Amino acid sequence: MTNTIANAIKGGSFLVEDVELDRVFTPEDFTDEHKMIAKTTEDYVTHEVVPVIENLEHHEFEHSVRLLKSAGDLGLLGADVPEEYGGLALDKVSSALIAEKMSRAGGFSITHGAHVGIGSLPIVLFGNEEQKQKYLPKLATGELIAAYALTEPGSGSDALGAKTSAKLNAEGTHYVLNGEKQWITNAGFADVFVVYAKIDGEQFSAFIVEREFSGVSVGAEEKKMGIKSSSTRTLILQDAQVPVENLLGEVGRGHVIAFNILNIGRYKLGVGTVGASKRAFELAVAYTNQRQQFKTPISSFNLTKEKLSTMASRLYASESLIYRTVGYFEDRMSQLSADEQKDGKAIAASIAEYAIECSINKVFGTEVLDYIADEAVQLHGGYGFMQEYEVERIYRDSRINRIFEGTNEINRLLVPGTFLRKAMKGELPLLQKAQALQEELLMMMPEEIEDAPLAQEKVLVQNAKKIGLLAAGLAAQRYGTKLESEQEVLANIADIVNNLFAMESAVLRTEKAIQRDGAEKANQKLLYTQIFCQEAFECIEKDAKETLIAAVEGDNLRMMLSALRKLTRSTPYNVIAKKREASVKLIDAEKYVV
């Protein structure tokens, strides 16, 4: 890697070090262009997609094809495509904002996301010159629609266990593919599929398969719980004839493409949850103002206020950590040289660097959305159960997010797993820090917390990092190489890390806002940060305790629990009062505001 890349923030480094404030990207850093791009996307969704959502929900997919073309006309398909292939090569923030704003379109946002993301990106990142020239200009306009075919009936999370096979024909002109790919988004109308198959049943490789190739067909439309506006079918390959020049990347290196595309998919999915969460919140708060019971709008009841403020503060944390990650990508990608930009390996390395953050984006974002969608239905009461209310669809649409692009369980396991791998490779000083910490804890005295905005939250973040290191360190000591099968402990560690990354991201964003606008104007952000940090920290304490009890025994356990108590000692806020205060602005604005 070049020297400049050394300046980019290391993936996972948040656990072992602090970051300078000006290295952290926040939604308050959007430029005017970013806002204009967001506005165009929003207008497109409101005026073009929303009016036909009912048709899309009933699988009238001719609208999807038409809408993708009109999105292409506006440039909404070309953000990640280089200019020389007809794209716009926008920065990562712009491309994230498109994904966020597109999410109001429900299942159609999945259609769009699958096309521009997992469908087109394998060719953008790993295609050769001929493949890029042949496919990208048409993908960027929507003349061709892309899909991604990895999952099989027998292999989901275990992607490399795929059974689809590829065999070079006797003439050496075509690979002959056989197998079935399941639950393929856009399969109803896609022209181009990125398909994974094992050459000679061994070498996992990627191919660009056109719908028109002989031997390619699709199954019936699936009947799904949600995201009905997207097409989902099986891709059937029966002696499918794929020209040799359509091999994508190298023979036997398909996993490099698959895993990196999954990382991007996760991160983009996280961005999408921000938009969907905002929409669900907006519907919920507007409804509570309009709905009267006992001659009072239900927004004036304290339990409603509690719900609204909890939803908004979690959304704030989620939005903060997701755009922080977007900023990491932008920072790193923009430092790649022109040659590296064209080199799949350099790009793959840049993506893989943030595998931990990508998993956290996915897990945290989708669970915040699921929580908000659920509470939004609850706040609608019986009306939220009725299909004529948008919130009913949002609730159903939300559910898949915790499942696809790697289940949240798989993504949880990836977080500590990747940390340990980085530690073993010497990329992160995890073990050294964990050892130093154990000594420090024996001597530790409680600190006096000063009375300044965020002072308490900063201490909570520091202590959360120590708790994370303590739990991970003790688990690694106890189980060694067998840690992999201690999935409950790994999930606990992942939850601690997820929460602390979210806490820190909220604190950094609020601190940046206070520096820029002063504490008074940043008060709403401060309230969210206080509420979120306190509640997340309580979860961290619980997860850590359970982990310690599992990993340590006897006197040592008593010592470690006492260390944990020292790290969790604080004087909590009256969070009920904080939530009542935070709800005022939300109820007045009738939407999520910071």
Added chain:
Amino acid sequence: MNIYVLVKRTFDTEEKIVVSGGKIQEDGAEFIINPYDEYAIEEAIQVRDAHGGEVTVLTMGGEDAEKQLRTALAMGADKAVLINTEDDLDEMDQFTAAQILADYLKDKNPDLILAGNVAIDGGSGQVGPRVADLLDINYVTTITKLEINGTQVNIVRDVEGDSEVLETSLPLLVTAQQGLNEPRYPSLPGIMKAKKKPLDEVELDDLDIDEDDVEAKTETIEIYLPPKKEAGRVLQGDLSNQVQELVQLLRTEAKVV
């Protein structure tokens, strides 16, 4: 064709208006291009695409208005001009705005000037016609259709729901009514190109305008929000008593008769 569009930066239609200290609070509010001006911009772009020429969007106010100009450039306008009055003027009205805009335009030889029929904030509908008057050119307000053949112009204008068909000639100022067209969204390539399009800034000094000469002719005495809507009341009793009570309430309580 030399086309100018007069553009105003206004509150977003979804903003709640907060008045405090006798002033409308702008803190944290979102601003947009006055929606009627968007029709004007769209029409200007369509006229240019059909007849050639150049579209310049023109606004006055503070530096914040650059954002709306960039949006117009992203939609497809060619050039933008901001007459920055931030340091020179505290108060302005329709007279001030028209004087300054006309002064700027007088040596630019515009063939066609488009403006919104009305701004959604001040709502006077005066600036366009006043500018035309000062430039001594024809004007037609609230138009819903515009056709240009050479210098001949055919127009349909909205007259309180009815249509009036007119024929006039360039140079001309028109103000746009809803229904004239469907304004486009700025495309992403448009947004990226807008960054590189010229956006000039001039001040009153550059135009040789003395601020005393454009001093507002109107004075704002008070700014207040409309009263909150009270709950309705159903009058009881026989019809003639109800009528009497209603008339009395209209006199004494509502004070409208």
